[in-house]
Amino acid sequence: MEIFRHDGHLTNEALAALTSGAPLDETARLELAEHLAYCDLCLQRYTDVLALAPLLTAERSCQESLWRRIRARTVRIFTSRYAAAAAGVVLALTLVWGSGYGSIRLPELPEDRPTVSDGLRKWNESLDSAMSGVNEFFDGLSRQAPPAQGGK
Numbered sequence: 001m002e003i004f005r006h007d008g009h010l011t012n013e014a015l016a017a018l019t020s021g022a023p024l025d026e027t028a029r030l031e032l033a034e035h036l037a038y039c040d041l042c043l044q045r046y047t048d049v050l051a052l053a054p055l056l057t058a059e060r061s062c063q064e065s066l067w068r069r070i071r072a073r074t075v076r077i078f079t080s081r082y083a084a085a086a087a088g089v090v091l092a093l094t095l096v097w098g099s100g101y102g103s104i105r106l107p108e109l110p111e112d113r114p115t116v117s118d119g120l121r122k123w124n125e126s127l128d129s130a131m132s133g134v135n136e137f138f139d140g141l142s143r144q145a146p147p148a149q150g151g152k
C-alpha cells in the first residue's frame with residue numbers, strides 16, 4: 001500500500017486504512033502520525049473522512065445511572081446541609097421556650113391609669129384655679145386702689 005502521493009501528501013488509501021483501523025505496520029503508523037502532525041491539508045482530509053465514518057453507539061447507556069447518581073447526590077447534599085440547620089433551630093427553640101425566657105408576657109396595666117376624661121377634668125380644675133387666682137389678684141388690686149378722683 002502506498003502511503004504518500006507524488007506531491008508528498010497522504011494517499012486516500014492510507015487515510016481509509018487509518019480510519020477503518022486496518023492493520024498497519026509500526027513504520028507506516030509512525031509516518032502517518034508524523035505527517036498529520038505538521039500537514040494541515042492532510043489533517044483536514046483525515047478529519048473529513050472521520051466525520052463521514054459512522055459513530056459508535058454505547059452498548060449500555062449511562063444516562064439513567066447518571067441521573068440516579070445526580071438525584072442521590074442532591075438528596076444527600078440537601079439533607080446534610082439543611083437537616084443539620086433545621087435540627088439546630090428546633091433545639092434552640094426548644095431550649096428557649098422550655099426555659100420560659102421566650103414566653104410573651106403582656107405588661108400589667110395599673111388599675112388607676114389616667115384616661116382622657118381624667119386629663120380633661122384635671123385641665124379644667126387647674127384652669128379654674130388659675131382663673132380664680134387671677135380674679136383674686138384683680139379683686140385685691142381694686143380693694144387697695146384709692147377711690148376714684150373724679151371729684152377734683
Ligand SMILES: [Zn+2]
Nearest residue numbers: 009010039042
Ligand atoms: Zn499532507
